[in-house]
Amino acid sequence: xxxxxxxxxxxxxxxxxxxxxxxxxxxxxxxxxxxxxxxxxxxxxxxxxxxxxxxxxxxxxxxxxxxxxxxxxxxxxxxxxxxxxxxxxxxxxxxxxxxx
Numbered sequence: 179x180x181x182x183x184x185x186x187x188x189x190x191x192x193x194x195x196x197x198x199x200x201x202x203x204x205x206x207x208x209x210x211x212x213x214x215x216x217x218x219x220x221x222x223x224x225x226x227x228x229x230x231x232x233x234x235x236x237x238x239x240x241x242x243x244x245x246x247x248x249x250x251x252x253x254x255x256x257x258x259x260x261x262x263x264x265x266x267x268x269x270x271x272x273x274x275x276x277x278x
Contacts, residue, residue, distance in 0.1 A: 239277065240270045 202210045244266035251262050 235274065235278070239274045240267060244270045 199211065202214050206213070244263065247266045247270075248259055248262045251257075251266070252259050255262065
């Protein structure tokens with residue numbers, strides 16, 4: 179146990195991973211190691227799915243509408259595309275915040 183805490187505070191991350199693996203093997207055996215691997219894989223998949231979902235929401239509700247509104251606004255307003263785009267991105271970001 180003392181080795182696990184010493185490796186956890188060290189700078190080398192691989193030694194803490196191996197110490198954690200050894201800790202699980204000592205306490206729970208191979209089934210515990212398999213369960214820990216499945217748990218870490220499930221958490222990783224859930225986090226990646228959440229990141230992909232957030233990315234698609236930003237593209238769908240912020241990027242595409244703000245570029246479209248900016249493109250249309252350049253025909254009716256005397257401002258250039260680069261001046262209008264930050265305003266529309268801010269506007270649609272607020273819309274996304276209130277949507278979620």
